[in-house]
Amino acid sequence: MKTYNNKAWWLVLPVFVLVAFSAIIPMMTVVNYSVQDIFDPSTRYFVGTEWYREILADPRLHDSLVRQFIYSFCVLAIEVPLGIVVALSMPRRGLGVPFSLILLSLPLLVPWNVVGTIWQIIGREDIGLYGWILNSLGLDYNYASNPRDAWITVLVMDVWHWTSLVALLCYSGLRSIPDVYYQAARIDRASHWAVFRFIQLPKLKNVLLIAVMLRFMDSFMIYTEPFVLTGGGPGTATTFLSQTLTQMALGQFDLGRAAAFSLIYFLIILLVTWVFYTAMTHNDDKG
Amino acid sequence: MAEIRLEQLAHSYHGAPSNPADYALRPMDHVWEQGGAYALLGPSGCGKSTLLNIISGLLVPSEGRVLYDGKSVNDLTPQQRNIAQVFQFPVVYDTMTVHDNLAFPLRNQGQPRERIDARVREVAEALEIEPLLNRKAQNLTADEKQKVSMGRGLVRDDVAAILFDEPLTVIDPQLKWRLRRKLKEIHQRFNVTMVYVTHDQLEASTFADKIAVMYEGQIVQFGTPRELFENPQHTFVGYFIGSPGMNLLDIALGTSGVEFEGRALAVPEAAVARLRQRPEGRLQLGIRPEFVQLVAPEDADLHGYVDLIQDQGTFKIVDVRLETPSAPVIKVRLEEEAAVPDGRIGLHFPEAWQRFYIDDHLVEAADEDL
Numbered sequence: 001m002k003t004y005n006n007k008a009w010w011l012v013l014p015v016f017v018l019v020a021f022s023a024i025i026p027m028m029t030v031v032n033y034s035v036q037d038i039f040d041p042s043t044r045y046f047v048g049t050e051w052y053r054e055i056l057a058d059p060r061l062h063d064s065l066v067r068q069f070i071y072s073f074c075v076l077a078i079e080v081p082l083g084i085v086v087a088l089s090m091p092r093r094g095l096g097v098p099f100s101l102i103l104l105s106l107p108l109l110v111p112w113n114v115v116g117t118i119w120q121i122i123g124r125e126d127i128g129l130y131g132w133i134l135n136s137l138g139l140d141y142n143y144a145s146n147p148r149d150a151w152i153t154v155l156v157m158d159v160w161h162w163t164s165l166v167a168l169l170c171y172s173g174l175r176s177i178p179d180v181y182y183q184a185a186r187i188d189r190a191s192h193w194a195v196f197r198f199i200q201l202p203k204l205k206n207v208l209l210i211a212v213m214l215r216f217m218d219s220f221m222i223y224t225e226p227f228v229l230t231g232g233g234p235g236t237a238t239t240f241l242s243q244t245l246t247q248m249a250l251g252q253f254d255l256g257r258a259a260a261f262s263l264i265y266f267l268i269i270l271l272v273t274w275v276f277y278t279a280m281t282h283n284d285d286k287g
Numbered sequence: 288m289a290e291i292r293l294e295q296l297a298h299s300y301h302g303a304p305s306n307p308a309d310y311a312l313r314p315m316d317h318v319w320e321q322g323g324a325y326a327l328l329g330p331s332g333c334g335k336s337t338l339l340n341i342i343s344g345l346l347v348p349s350e351g352r353v354l355y356d357g358k359s360v361n362d363l364t365p366q367q368r369n370i371a372q373v374f375q376f377p378v379v380y381d382t383m384t385v386h387d388n389l390a391f392p393l394r395n396q397g398q399p400r401e402r403i404d405a406r407v408r409e410v411a412e413a414l415e416i417e418p419l420l421n422r423k424a425q426n427l428t429a430d431e432k433q434k435v436s437m438g439r440g441l442v443r444d445d446v447a448a449i450l451f452d453e454p455l456t457v458i459d460p461q462l463k464w465r466l467r468r469k470l471k472e473i474h475q476r477f478n479v480t481m482v483y484v485t486h487d488q489l490e491a492s493t494f495a496d497k498i499a500v501m502y503e504g505q506i507v508q509f510g511t512p513r514e515l516f517e518n519p520q521h522t523f524v525g526y527f528i529g530s531p532g533m534n535l536l537d538i539a540l541g542t543s544g545v546e547f548e549g550r551a552l553a554v555p556e557a558a559v560a561r562l563r564q565r566p567e568g569r570l571q572l573g574i575r576p577e578f579v580q581l582v583a584p585e586d587a588d589l590h591g592y593v594d595l596i597q598d599q600g601t602f603k604i605v606d607v608r609l610e611t612p613s614a615p616v617i618k619v620r621l622e623e624e625a626a627v628p629d630g631r632i633g634l635h636f637p638e639a640w641q642r643f644y645i646d647d648h649l650v651e652a653a654d655e656d657l
Contacts, residue, residue, distance in 0.1 A: 183345050184378040188392040188439060189366040198380040198391075 027266075033259035051260035061261065063236065064244040065268075068220060071155070071240060075219040078159050080212060083166025084204070088196075090171050101171075104164040112161075116228025119157045123229075144230060147237030154226050154238050158219060166211045173207035174200060209280045213273055220269055241265055289355040289447035291319040291342060291480065296351035298337055304349075311337045313504045314351065319448070319482060321356075324474045326491035327484045329501030330527070335484045336375075338501070339450050342482070343372045355447050371440040372450040376457060377432035381425035385416060388424050389438045396443070410438045413473055414466075430458045434466070441473055448480035455490065467494050488528050500524050516575070522647040525573050531604055531618045533573045535644070540570065547572070548611040552588050555638050561650055568646035576604065576620040578640035587633025591617065596627060603627075607634060 034051055038044040055061055090100050110118075123143050125131040134141040143153040177199065185195045223242040226232055232239035239247075245265065249258035297314040304310050312334045319325055327335050340346040342353060344365040352359045360368050371392075380388050389407045398406075411417045414434045419427065424435060433454065440449050451470075455463045471494060474481050483494050491498045492512035499509045500523070507521035508514075512528075519525035525533030538547050540562055545554040552572070562570065584590055594606040594616060605619040605627055617634060621627065643650040 178376075180374050180376065180378055183340075183365075183372070184374060184436075184439075186345065186365045187343065187370065187372045189369075189395040190391070191395070194391075194395065198382060202380075202382045 030259045030262050033255050034263055037256050047256065051256045052264070055257055055260045055264065058257075060244055061241075061264075064239055064241050067239070068241045071151075071222065072216055072219045074155055075158050075162075076212060076215055078155070079163045079166050079215055080208065082159065083163050083211065084170050084208075086163065086167035087170035087174055088200070090167070092175070101168070104167055107161050107164050110161065112224035113228050115157055115161050116225040119153055119160075119225075120229050123153050145234055147234055150226075150230050150234060150238050153229060154222075157225050157229070158222070161225075162215060162218070166215065169207045169211045170204055173204040177203045205280065209277065212276055212280075216272060216276065217269060220272070289480065290321045290357075291448055291482075292354040292357070293317040293342075294352045294354060296341065296348050296353065298334075298341060298346070298348045298350070307504075310504050312341070312348075315506055317499070317506055317509070319480055321480055322478045323480055324471065324494060324496050325480075325482045326495035326498045327482060327501060328486065328488060328491040328498050328527075330486055333501045334504040335486075335501055336452055339372070339452050339482065339484050342448070343370045343450055344368045345372075369443075369446055370448055370450065371443055371446045373437050373440040373452065373454045375453040377429060377436045379424040379427070379432045379435050381423070383424055384420065385411075385422055385424055385427070385435055386420040388435050389420075389442050392439055392443050406442050406444070410442045413441070413469060414438050415469075430462060433457055437466075437470075441477075444477060444479070446479060448482060451481065451483040453484055453486070455485075463490075464493075470494060488530075500527065502527075518649070519573065519642065520649045522571060522573065522644050525575075525642070529575060529577075531576055531620070533575050533642075534579065534617050536572045536615065536617075538570045538572045545572065547589070548613060550588055550611065552636070553638070554641060558641070558643060558650075562643060562645075565645055565650060569644075571644040571647075572636075573642040573644060574636045574640055576618040578637055579617060579619045580635040580637065581605070581607075581619060581621075581628060582633045582635045584631050584633040587635050589617075589634045589636075590631055591634065592631060593627060593629075598623075607632065609634075 035046060035048060036044045037047050037050075086104075091097055107115075122128045123131045123141075125135045125142055131141055131143075140146075141149050143150045181199050181203075182195065185199055190198070221242055222240055223246070226238040226240060227243060230238055232243050242265075245258060245261050248254050248261060294316060295314050296312065296316075297310055298312040299310045301309050307313055327338065329335050337346065341348045344353075344360065344363060344367075347361070352361055354360065355368065365372075380391060383391065386407055389410060390403045393403045393406060407420070408417070411420055414437060416431065416434050416438065419431060419435075424432065427435065437451075437454055440451070455466060458466060467490065470481070470483075483491070485491050485494075495512075497509060497511055498515055499506045500515060500521075501507070502521065502523040508519065508524045510518075510520075515524055515528045519528065519533060522533070522535055525535065536547050538545050538552070540546075540559070541551065543551050544556075544559045545552045545562070554572075589609055589611070591607040591609040594608045596606075597604040600623070602623055603621050603625075605621055607617045607619060608614050609617060610631075619634075
């Protein structure tokens with residue numbers, strides 16, 4: 001006969017405390033800001049959903065939201081296939097294995113602002129290697145004045161910085177496929193494409209799910225690189241959500257609006273991540 | 288459909304083998320005839336799977352040739368050899384349905400759709416997996432998955448041979464027996480060469496017409512289950528086949544004939560003469576537990592006491608410890624109802640069932656000796 005009691009809750013309590021301080025309380029503070037107009041600690045007015053209505057109608061938010069989705073879409077569309085291709089072409093045995101692993105890990109170790117600075121210099125048309133080469137080839141490249149060039153530079157930077165992560169995740173996934181699957185495929189006379197489509201891709205599903213979610217969340221929150229490169233310019237061409245938010249909260253000290261913005265931002269990430277997750281796992285329990 | 292011939296085939300996983308122990312497979316010649324049902328029987332690590340992978344082309348042998356119908360296929364990939372192989376652990380294409388899994392090898396050959404459907408139905412029916420055809424393969428149980436794996440091996444009817452690498456390891460004992468029968472039926476129906484790797488002698492003898500026994504990278508005997516039982520060519524076959532295995536006694540040639548630890552044994556004259564002609568080596572007398580007779584002490588050359596009686600249900604195994612200095616145990620297999628005498632007993636080895644080995648290899652008896 002088992003005795004049932006609630007003692008186990010004591011074991012869970014430390015986690016509750018931790019999560020409360022790290023997530024719930026800060027978030028509730030933001031919620032608090034988002035429903036009040038605060039002038040100083042003694043002068044505040046409850047405004048209900050006013051900030052939300054205002055922010056949802058704000059063209060600045062609309063613009064940077066659209067920009068943000070296009071950017072994250074481009075990042076995923078480039079980095080995920082490229083990461084898979086890199087992982088597939090990595091050596092499986094021999095000295096090449098540690099060599100390629102180290103090579104791929106290097107970009108991941110570089111801090112965001114350093115990446116921004118590196119590309120800021122490398123892209124300059126006077127002293128930067130790429131900028132100079134492109135301009136010498138007759139291409140008119142200038143990230144500081146041309147929005148298209150600024151976009152390309154920010155994207156290339158992200159691809160350079162983070163494709164390794166996708167590649168390493170996929171490589172670990174590929175390595176865990178037992179040889180016998182490849183042997184069976186040879187016996188069944190499967191083409192290379194069929195091996196990829198029916199063995200490698202299905203077995204990579206779980207790591208790809210993680211890779212897609214990580215890269216989505218990260219790219220959706222991008223701040224440092226465009227900020228370092230052009231400060232969000234030229235104009236507002238590379239001003240993404242987080243930078244719009246920062247300008248609002250710290251530049252204009254518009255806390256109510258910024259808080260409402262933050263929560264909407266948070267809900268968007270949550271929603272999109274949930275959609276990804278559901279889309280990629282919904283087949284699992286079907287018979 | 289093909290006859291598979293191995294010519295001076297050997298394989299080593301090391302670069303340049305310098306002694307026999309470096310070989311996973313020692314040089315061998317062997318023929319699997321078209322349409323035969325064969326078993327490759329041996330303990331773990333004897334090279335069974337290596338040999339199978341060489342036949343299918345997953346592994347390139349370091350020496351010798353593999354011939355299908357007389358043509359060397361050494362340079363051909365498994366795809367080009369057109370061979371089917373079923374592995375020890377189930378391999379299914381998770382995202383496909385069972386139907387698509389079975390159809391996959393045929394689709395890769397570009398066969399017409401109606402034919403594929405007909406073949407898939409036929410194989411699914413034979414393996415009793417028709418109700419699963421529309422299910423996703425990843426949600427099946429281990430034995431269902433293994434049936435699908437086997438189905439993919441059976442679905443092509445133009446293959447040179449179907450190779451099974453311990454395919455029933457993950458299957459329940461009862462189902463195992465049914466599936467073995469199924470395979471046998473399928474073999475008879477489609478008349479395709481099948482080679483079945485196993486370490487289980489019962490599995491080998493229920494499936495195969497002829498069994499190749501492998502030991503330390505060599506095929507030590509190739510024969511029907513009966514030949515392996517009655518006439519083991521190698522002491523390993525005697526020991527590995529049968530339950531329990533053959534009794535083996537180290538013997539010597541004395542002036543009076545064959546002696547075991549100083550005692551003369553009743554052995555046919557002709558056998559002694561043959562042993563004297565052979566080069567010297569380790570001499571052993573082998574006799575199956577089924578053929579040892581318990582007799583009165585005065586009628587026997589060897590004597591001992593009953594050590595242990597194991598009742599196996601339909602028969603019993605009696606361990607008799609001999610009186611000789613090293614006190615070896617002779618196993619005797621008796622009918623369930625046979626009485627086991629108490630006290631000192633005699634052991635009689637009928638001449639017809641005595642087998643002699645020099646350095647583990649059988650000294651063949653001419654027919655008139657038996």
